[in-house]
Structure formats: C-alpha cells, structure tokens
Amino acid sequence: MFNIERWQEIFDTIRKNKLRTFLTGLSVASGIFILVILLGVGQGMQNGISQEFEGDASNSIWVWTRPTSVEYKGLNPGRFFSMTNEDFDFIHKTNEEVIEYESSRVRIWGAVISYKKESGNYRIEGIHPGFQFIENQSMVSGRFINQQDINEKNKIVAIGNKVKEALFKNDEDPLGKYIRLNDIPFKVVGVYTDKGGEREEEQVSVPSTTAQQVFNRGQTISNLSYTLKPEKDFETAVAKSEEFVATITSYLKNKHIIAPTDERAIGIGNSLEQAKRFYNLIFMIKAFFWWVGVCTIIAGVVGVSNIMLIIVKERTKEIGIRKAIGALPSSIIGMILHEAIFVTAIAGFTGLIFGLILLEVVGPMIETDFISSPSVNFNVAITTVFILIIAGAIAGFFPAWRAAKIKPIVALRDE
Amino acid sequence: MIEIKDLHKSYQMGSNSLHVLKGINFSVKEGELVAIMGSSGSGKSTLLNILGMLDEADSGSYFLDNLPIKNLNEKIAARYRNKFLGFIFQSFNLINYKNALDNVAMPLYYQGIKRKERTDKALHYLEKVGLADWATHLPNELSGGQKQRVAIARALASEPKVLLADEPTGALDTKTSYEVLELIQGINDEGKTILIVTHEEDIAHMTKRIVNLKDGIIINDGTVKQVRANSYV
Ligand SMILES: Nc1ncnc2c1ncn2[C@@H]1O[C@H](COP(=O)(O)OP(=O)(O)O)[C@@H](O)[C@H]1O
Numbered sequence: 001m002f003n004i005e006r007w008q009e010i011f012d013t014i015r016k017n018k019l020r021t022f023l024t025g026l027s028v029a030s031g032i033f034i035l036v037i038l039l040g041v042g043q044g045m046q047n048g049i050s051q052e053f054e055g056d057a058s059n060s061i062w063v064w065t066r067p068t069s070v071e072y073k074g075l076n077p078g079r080f081f082s083m084t085n086e087d088f089d090f091i092h093k094t095n096e097e098v099i100e101y102e103s104s105r106v107r108i109w110g111a112v113i114s115y116k117k118e119s120g121n122y123r124i125e126g127i128h129p130g131f132q133f134i135e136n137q138s139m140v141s142g143r144f145i146n147q148q149d150i151n152e153k154n155k156i157v158a159i160g161n162k163v164k165e166a167l168f169k170n171d172e173d174p175l176g177k178y179i180r181l182n183d184i185p186f187k188v189v190g191v192y193t194d195k196g197g198e199r200e201e202e203q204v205s206v207p208s209t210t211a212q213q214v215f216n217r218g219q220t221i222s223n224l225s226y227t228l229k230p231e232k233d234f235e236t237a238v239a240k241s242e243e244f245v246a247t248i249t250s251y252l253k254n255k256h257i258i259a260p261t262d263e264r265a266i267g268i269g270n271s272l273e274q275a276k277r278f279y280n281l282i283f284m285i286k287a288f289f290w291w292v293g294v295c296t297i298i299a300g301v302v303g304v305s306n307i308m309l310i311i312v313k314e315r316t317k318e319i320g321i322r323k324a325i326g327a328l329p330s331s332i333i334g335m336i337l338h339e340a341i342f343v344t345a346i347a348g349f350t351g352l353i354f355g356l357i358l359l360e361v362v363g364p365m366i367e368t369d370f371i372s373s374p375s376v377n378f379n380v381a382i383t384t385v386f387i388l389i390i391a392g393a394i395a396g397f398f399p400a401w402r403a404a405k406i407k408p409i410v411a412l413r414d415e
Numbered sequence: 416m417i418e419i420k421d422l423h424k425s426y427q428m429g430s431n432s433l434h435v436l437k438g439i440n441f442s443v444k445e446g447e448l449v450a451i452m453g454s455s456g457s458g459k460s461t462l463l464n465i466l467g468m469l470d471e472a473d474s475g476s477y478f479l480d481n482l483p484i485k486n487l488n489e490k491i492a493a494r495y496r497n498k499f500l501g502f503i504f505q506s507f508n509l510i511n512y513k514n515a516l517d518n519v520a521m522p523l524y525y526q527g528i529k530r531k532e533r534t535d536k537a538l539h540y541l542e543k544v545g546l547a548d549w550a551t552h553l554p555n556e557l558s559g560g561q562k563q564r565v566a567i568a569r570a571l572a573s574e575p576k577v578l579l580a581d582e583p584t585g586a587l588d589t590k591t592s593y594e595v596l597e598l599i600q601g602i603n604d605e606g607k608t609i610l611i612v613t614h615e616e617d618i619a620h621m622t623k624r625i626v627n628l629k630d631g632i633i634i635n636d637g638t639v640k641q642v643r644a645n646s647y648v
C-alpha cells in the first residue's frame with residue numbers, strides 16, 4: 001500500500017486511461033449517490049410522519065363501559081354498570097408511576113347552556129385538570145379547572161371557543177360572567193381551543209365532582225382518560241401501555257363482577273395501538289428504501305466487477321508483456337486491485353459527499369407533511385462505501401488472479 | 416550459455432496432438448549471434464518461447480547459464496526472465512499508453528530500481544538506439560522501425576544475458592530491417608548473446624550462425640560469414 005513506486009505506476013495508468021477510470025468511477029459514485037439520497041428521503045419520511053403524529057398526545061388511553069355480555073356469578077348478561085370515583089382513585093394510587101395525565105369524565109349530553117338571551121345545546125364534561133393535556137386544549141384566556149376546584153366542588157366552568165362565540169356577542173369578555181348550565185349558574189374562568197377541531201370546542205368543562213353533585217350523578221363516572229409517561233423507545237411505550245390496559249381491565253372486571261371472558265363490558269381505546277400501525281408503516285417504507293439501496297449497491301458491485309472484467313480482458317496483452325519482461329503474478333494482481341480500490345474509493349467518497357451536500361442544501365427546503373429534514377446516518381453511508389470498495393476488490397480479484405495465472409505466451413497472443 | 420538436449424513439445428488441440436519439436440539438441444555460447452531459420456510452422460517461435468521461459472517443453476533438458484530450467488514456479492520464472500532475458504517481438508509489444516521512455520524503463524521497475532535511476536538508465540538505452548529525442552512520444556507516434564528500436568532498448572535495459580528476437584524485422588520494410596539489424600549487430604559486437612528467429616535469407620546471413628529447422632528437428636547448423644548490414648546502405 002505504501003509503495004511509492006506502485007502508486008506512481010497506478011497514477012500513470014489512471015492518467016493515461018481517463019475514460020476507463022471515469023466510467024468505473026461514475027458507476028460507483030452514482031450508486032453511492034443514489035443510496036445516500038434514498039436513505040435520506042426514507043429518514044425524511046420517517047421524520048415527517050412522526051411529526052404528523054406527534055400532534056396528538058399519542059399515548060392516550062380511554063376507558064368506557066357497556067352492558068355486560070357474559071353471565072357471571074349469577075348475574076345476567078346485559079347488565080348496566082358504571083365506574084365510580086373509587087375506581088379512578090384506585091387506579092391513580094396503583095399506577096402512579098406510569099400515568100402522566102389522568103381524568104375521569106362525567107358527561108352530560110345536550111345540556112342547555114345560556115347567557116342572557118343567548119342559549120344553545122352543548123355537552124358538559126365533568127373532568128380533572130389533566131383533561132386539558134389529554135385533549136390538547138390550550139387556553140385562549142383565563143384558566144382551566146384545577147385541583148382546588150375539584151376538592152371544593154366549585155361551580156366554575158371553562159368553555160370551548162365555539163360556545164363563547166355563540167353566547168357572548170359583541171366581543172363581550174366571558175371571564176367572571178355567570179352562565180347557566182341546565183339552569184344552574186356557573187362562573188366562567190377560562191376559554192379554550194382544541195386542536196381536535198370545532199366539534200371539540202362545542203362543549204364546556206366543569207370539575208368532575210361538581211358535575212356529579214349538581215347533576216345528580218352520585219359517585220358514577222362515564223369515562224376514564226389517561227396519558228402515560230413517555231418511554232425511552234416506542235417498543236417499551238407499547239409494552240407499558242398494554243400492561244397498563246391489562247391491569248385496569250382486570251381490576252375493573254373484578255370490582256364490578258364481570259366475567260374475565262367478557263370482551264364487551266369494558267371498552268378500551270389505546271392510541272398507541274394506532275401509533276403502532278403508523279410506525280409499522282414507517283418501518284416498511286424504510287425497509288423498502290433499504291431494499292432499493294441494497295439493490296443499488298449490488299448493481300454497483302456488479303457494475304464494478306463487470307468493468308474489472310473488461311479492464312482485465314482489455315489488459316490481457318499488456319499483462320503478457322509485463323510478465324515477459326519480469327512481472328511477478330502477485331505484482332500483476334496487486335497492480336489491478338490497487339487501481340480498482342483506489343478508483344472505487346475516490347469515486348465512492350465523491351458520490352457520498354455529493355449526496356450529503358445535496359441533502360444538506362436541498363433537505364431543509366423540503367418541508368411537506370410527509371417529508372421533513374431528510375438526512376442520512378453518516379456511519380451507515382461510510383459503511384456502504386467500504387462495502388462497495390471491498391466487494392469491488394473481491395469482484396476484481398478473480399479476473400486479476402486469472403489474468404496473472406495466464407501463461408505469458410497465451411496473453412501475448414491476445415489481440 | 417544455452418544448452419538444450421532432446422527437447423520435445425507438442426500442442427494439444429482437442430483430441431489431436433501436434434508434435435512440433437521432435438528432439439532438439441543445440442547449444443549457444445556466450446557472444447554468439449544465431450539465426451533460427453525454417454519455413455512457416457516449422458516450430459521456430461515455439462523453440463524461442465521455450466528458450467525464453469514464456470512456454471515450457473514437454474521433455475528434454477534446458478540449461479541457461481548453467482541453471483536448470485525445469486518446473487520453475489511463476490515467481491522464479493519471472494525473476495529469471497527479468498534477469499537473464501530480453502525479448503524482441505515481431506509486433507513490438509510496447510505498452511501503448513506509455514511513452515517510449517516509460518516502456519524502456521518498465522523492466523527496471525520490476526527489478527525494483529528507483530524511479531530516478533530508472534529514467535536515467537532508460538534514457539541511456541534510448542540514446543543507444545538513437546531515439547533520445549523521442550523519449551516522450553507514445554508508440555503510436557513512432558514508425559515501425561522506431562517502435563522496434565524502442566523494444567530493443569527495453570530488452571537491453573534490464574541488461575540480460577541473452578536477447579531473443581522473434582522475427583524482429585517481420586513487420587518492417589527492407590531498409591528499416593537493415594537498420595534494425597545494424598543495431599543488433601552493434602549490440603552483438605559488444606558481446607551480447609543474441610538469437611534471432613527469421614525466415615528471411617538476407618537477415619539470416621547477417622548473423623554468424625544459422626540453425627535450420629524443419630518438421631521439428633534441426634536439419635542444418637553451421638557458421639556463416641557475417642554480412643554487415645551497413646554494407647547495403
Ligand atoms: N498455442 C498453440 N496451439 C496449437 N498449435 C500451435 C500453437 N502455437 C503454435 N502452434 C502450431 O505449432 C506449429 C509451429 O508453430 P510456430 O512455432 O509458431 O511456427 P513458426 O514460428 O516456425 O512459424 C504450427 O503448426 C502452429 O500452427
């Protein structure tokens with residue numbers, strides 16, 4: 001490798017066979033270039049889809065109840081039951097380390113809500129402070145329900161932006177005003193918007209405890225909502241959420257005397273399950289790009305070996321001459337391989353650099369819903385370059401070895 | 416210098432075997448200038464290639480400078496070729512992308528000589544064949560005679576013990592042939608052993624000894640009175 005004489009000989013050969021060198025280089029460089037771009041776009045798609053998905057709190061879980069469907073311990077199927085504050089508190093206590101936000105939900109459908117002369121039918125949600133984060137609601141003005149409101153069963157309300165627009169005309173500030181929910185006055189403390197859309201703003205939120213008391217719901221709740229703490233990777237997150245769902249399901253079934261085999265009674269929505277489908281999609285996209293990339297590399301290797309074959313064929317006579325004047329077989333192999341590796345390496349890195357520059361320059365300009373900051377793992381790219389070099393060398397070795405083995409007299413006869 | 420006894424060689428062509436050399440006995444002393452003659456297909460090139468270790472005999476013995484040439488591995492054959500032998504071919508066999516100087520310097524590269532010394536030496540031999548001014552020209556910029564002289568300079572550069580020339584004038588016109596022969600005679604005058612394969616009578620008579628080959632055996636071997644090539648000019 002560090003034989004200066006050999007290097008000079010290689011440079012001479014390359015300088016005087018520019019077209020051949022250029023063609024070899026071009027096939028290698030474009031292979032690597034395409035690979036880098038593909039990997040970059042694949043990564044970009046992953047970034048893009050992940051970002052789309054991060055809009056929602058993606059690890060949320062909802063629990064609701066339906067009539068039972070299996071007879072159990074003398075209880076007939078079709079029985080209605082409700083979750084209670086006790087369930088909420090128990091789940092809170094026993095799963096504190098995995099829960100990020102939590103809220104019970106007491107829902108009153110189609111309540112009449114009025115202010116002065118304006119009125120309309122809206123949904124009332126009796127909730128906990130965590131609900132704001134679970135639903136991704138953000139305050140336009142004022143504040144959301146807090147724990148103190150829950151404890152003191154305050155008759156206060158945070159209203160959705162749509163409700164505000166419908167009830168408060170002429171830009172009247174709703175904060176501190178009293179509105180009537182089914183004829184019971186509540187003081188407005190805040191206005192929120194919901195990224196989920198307008199429908200989610202056609203509702204008002206009150207403390208769950210207040211809702212139970214004021215609307216005669218006793219201790220019952222209609223829904224439980226949770227988000228779980230983020231985990232270091234997606235797989236753990238899915239595992240944790242499945243474990244959490246399993247724990248609370250078995251707790252609830254036990255508590256409310258429901259058959260373990262009853263699949264209907266407890267409804268569970270798990271957004272991570274959906275997320276998992278998305279991640280699988282991303283995985284498939286990436287796998288596809290890798291596959292295309294690997295094919296590109298294989299095509300590159302085949303290209304390099306073809307060129308090597310042609311080069312060796314074309315140089316058969318030269319090899320014969322060199323042998324006639326005293327070249328060792330090993331020096332023939334060395335010469336051909338050295339040149340091949342040198343050209344492949346230079347071309348490979350050129351393709352790599354051009355690919356990286358293109359991603360670097362054009363990448364930030366591409367910001368669509370599905371592609372975002374395409375980039376490529378440098379180590380992966382470098383590794384492919386080396387794979388290509390090694391594969392090219394191996395591919396080139398056999399023709400070179402064969403050429404070196406040909407009797408000089410046979411090689412000299414070649415025209 | 417060269418000592419061969421009962422040399423046989425046949426070519427295998429499918430199931431047929433062509434017996435080309437059928438027991439050659441022949442020796443060459445240092446400083447000789449020998450012509451190997453014979454009609455086309457008589458086995459001249461085959462004999463010369465065996466002498467040059469480009470090919471191997473089937474049986475018989477061959478000593479070059481008292482070294483037995485038998486079952487040599489590639490590495491040793493390469494070293495012997497480089498050290499003992501210089502080749503001159505009918506079709507010159509120059510490397511077409513290397514200029515005259517680099518072609519001449521090539522055997523020196525395989526002797527492991529450094530670039531500077533290679534260049535000096537190669538230039539010296541180019542001068543000797545009268546082509547110092549053409550050092551940087553590529554083979555396709557040279558005439559046939561000039562190419563053959565570059566090839567001779569290359570054969571001389573490694574300072575071999577024996578020069579082997581296979582129809583060195585075969586591709587040249589008469590005038591150029593005589594110029595090349597004049598050069599070869601000069602080199603022989605300095606003491607180099609040279610074997611020339613030819614089928615041209617006038618060329619053969621410019622050597623000092625003619626070996627006649629027919630149907631794979633030597634039918635005639637005798638010294639001749641050398642005709643100096645420059646006497647024709
Ligand atoms: N590689 C080969 N394979 C088969 N036959 C060959 C080969 N080389 C030469 N011959 C045959 O051997 C005979 C002698 O060839 P050669 O030594 O080249 O003769 P010359 O040089 O005297 O014309 C010819 O008949 C030729 O066809």
Ligand SMILES: [Mg+2]
Pocket residue numbers: 459460461
């Ligand atoms: Mg011949």
